[in-house]
Amino acid sequence: MKDFAALIEQLDSTTKTNQKVAALAAYFVEASDLDRLWTVAILSHRRPPRPVNTTLLRQYAAELAGIPLWLFEESYHIVGDLAEAIALIVPQDELLSKKQLWEILVELIDLKPKTEEEKKAYVQGIWMQLDYYSRYVFTKLLTGSFRIGISQKLMTKALSQVTQVPEDELAYRLMGHWSPDSITFDELVFGRNEQAYVSKPYPFYLAYALETDLEELGDVSEWCIEHKWDGIRGQVIHRRGELFIWTRGEELVTDRYPEIASLGTALPGGTVIDGEIMAFVGGQIGLFNELQTRIGRKTVSGNILKTVPVIFKAYDLLEHSGKDLRGEDYLTRRALLEDLVKSLRHPSLQLSERVEPASWDEVRAERDLAREKRSEGLMLKRKSATYKVGRKKGDWWKWKTSPLTIDAVLTYAMRGHGRRTNLFTDYTFALWQENELGDRELVTFAKAYSGLTDREFAQVDAIIKRTTLERFGPVRSVEPTLVFELAFEGVAFSKRHKSGVAVRFPRILRWRQDKTISEANTLEDLKALIPKGTGADEE
Amino acid sequence: MAQRDLLTFNSKGIYCPQAQVYLDPWKPVHRAIITHGHSDHARFGHRHYLTHHSNVPILRHRLGDIQVQGVAWGEVFRINGVNFSLHPAGHILGSSQVRVEYQGEVWVFTGDYKDEDDGVCTPYVPIRCHTMITECTFGIPAFKWKPQQQVFGEINSWWQQNQAEGKTSVLFGYTLGKAQRILRYLDPSIGRIYTHGAVENMTEVLRPQVKLPPTLMVTRETLTADIRGSMVVAPPSAHGSPWMRRFVPFETGTCSGWMAFRGARARRSTDRGYVLSDHCDWLGLLRSIRESGASRVICTHGYTDIFSKYLRELGYDASVENTDYEGEKEDLNSASAAEST
Structure with a gap:
């Protein structure tokens, strides 16, 4: 455990990619095969299921530290991260545990069915026997919220350095369905287990955002465009009579989208389609907001199938008649895909339309249609491009539409976390609305906590502290005086929000010191930005 | 009352x-x-x-x-x-x-x-x-603070390691107080200790009252080649300023109680955070x-x-x-x- 914790600490203490890869590679060289295997599992988001909920963890920690629960909670708010708060607050034994990472992970898996007393004894015992950083890492594993600054791509790179297996090959091997308790490190990295390959998706090819002028991409005749659909990226796989739907987050979601799964019998064997899972309501592309009602649902009722049906918007064909097509060029793959989709005529499988623009201006004009077509913008794909592994520059670019903006009034503020714990940096914003009496009042509609410079945060913080009306724990209501321009990616009607609308990815664009609160926008202004015909009548 | x-x-x-x-x-x-x-x-x-x-x-x-x-x-x-x-x-x-x-x-x-x-x-x-x-x-x-002996042990071995890699170590701490506490426990046998002007001036004021190792102030005339592998003690505000350029390649460390927080270390974008308050x-x-x-x-x-x-x-x-x-x-x-x- 100590070695793994030391690795995480190293990864944590540098922002330089090369150093991270070097640290990881050095760890892979030293670690036992079992620790290597479990490390790959954790870094590719395969974690043991959470054996204890966080409410209990807080109680265990407060008890162990001999402090009241409220004090632990307050401290946790300030630290901002439960595992870190626990690591900082609970005491440590003289004698530390020498358990390896894999031993602890296996214990965590075994812990799940045990009684609460057994869980408490185990967790408190381990906490005391680990040093600060190991305790932090252990608790991260325990809460299942393990995010460290290393992507699967970097992990694959380090592993490739150590094993000499090419990166793209490794990326493929690490995809899909495998579990560290039923495979060895050698089998995973070097082995050829045909059975495991049946369900295995290909690594996704991802695009970077376009940062240059279109003209710098060269001759427009080398490019195709598609819309950038705002759903969940996925792969539909049909091999040996079985159908699998994978998301980009490597989650197997076949059962959640029966409309798409019904493709099974129709698709020829040895087919892998890359595309986007999207809501399709009333005969048109739905908003992400609508798709969200399907995402978390493991059992799908007939009712939800009727109100929010989904489709698979196909981008690309990665495997055809059992043959890996990724080495072919885009046009070749698309021709096969288009034939396939057209011949199937399946209601849940649609093509992502491909345009061969005649000029860059035509591309610009198409991007202007994005909101109307319910897309996030465009994808630019080079006709001669092979299908690559991971995020690569050069052949695919995403070119999103400019965000929507609105001027809103700050009404609530919350303390930030960590170093910013004494600064109010998380804000709630409101827009004007006319009430029954004809008076204007402010209605909250969004939260945002990024987009200001440190200096601006300090200034805004000072104003918040001066204009506080009420305190609710870490939250304060403030006298409305400040106006901010907020940017967001989309807006939709929502029953879950008091304002009746939900905005996507809101963030602060700038502080409008030139505006008074009466000049802020109204809720009606925001609603006017909602695409026509999307659940406006749901009230 | x-x-x-x-x-x-x-x-x-x-x-x-x-x-x-x-x-x-x-x-x-x-x-x-x-x-x-x-x-x-x-x-x-x-x-x-x-x-x-x-x-x-x-x-x-x-x-x-x-x-x-x-x-x-x-x-x-x-x-x-x-x-x-x-x-x-x-x-x-x-x-x-x-x-x-x-x-x-x-x-x-x-x-x-x-x-x-x-x-x-x-x-x-x-x-x-x-x-x-x-x-x-x-x-x-x-x-919860660790004994300072342990922290300074870590700081000195960090310096040694940077030196072995041909890098300069830059350590940030308040001009008055923290900087002198750091100077007091740096191991001068590892290499030369340089200071930012603000630290040097304050340290001069305190020298009659505290036993401190010799320091060299970084000036316009200081040669980059001479500094390499040394320790530089500077106020936190020097971090990210053009003044730092002459130390490339360097590693940075910050001494503060806030370094107990992972978020504070990350936001400060310092290579090392030493919990020293x-x-x-x-x-x-x-x-x-x-x-x-x-x-x-x-x-x-x-x-x-x-x-x-x-x-x-x-x-x-x-x-x-x-x-x-x-x-x-x-x-x-x-x-x-x-x-x-």
């Missing part, structure tokens, strides 16, 4: 009405008792300053030609029937607690303090009192309050709401007063504090 409080809080500072004296006032006053030289406690514009002998050169360095009187630890001075005396606070060189006694009632204002003996300043001593006015910069149980940690605060024997506690700056609530649960008569003191600043880049020389 029937009896008037011996020390009160007003818009200018902590005030003793009986003696008509202010403690660490933040607005100009006639007579000020100053606990230590940090700029949120020792401000411009007072008519008469009174402080510990050690602070006199620091105050003169920072505030120029002021009227300042130095006193010794424990030396009692009487103003209008009130007995005042200064006692070591262990925060930085010269930092003092102020003991105030009138008609048998004793109040202590801690200023900033730590209960760990850092070997640079006179160690903190608990002073018995009825009412204690305490800071609580790190007054939540998430803060001149304030009490959680247990240090509780221990100090207990040892003072005070039944009433007034919290001035830091996590005052949380800390005072916990003290009340422990049976203290604890409350909060707002002041302009900043403690160890979280935003190490923000202006003032240690940099004004």
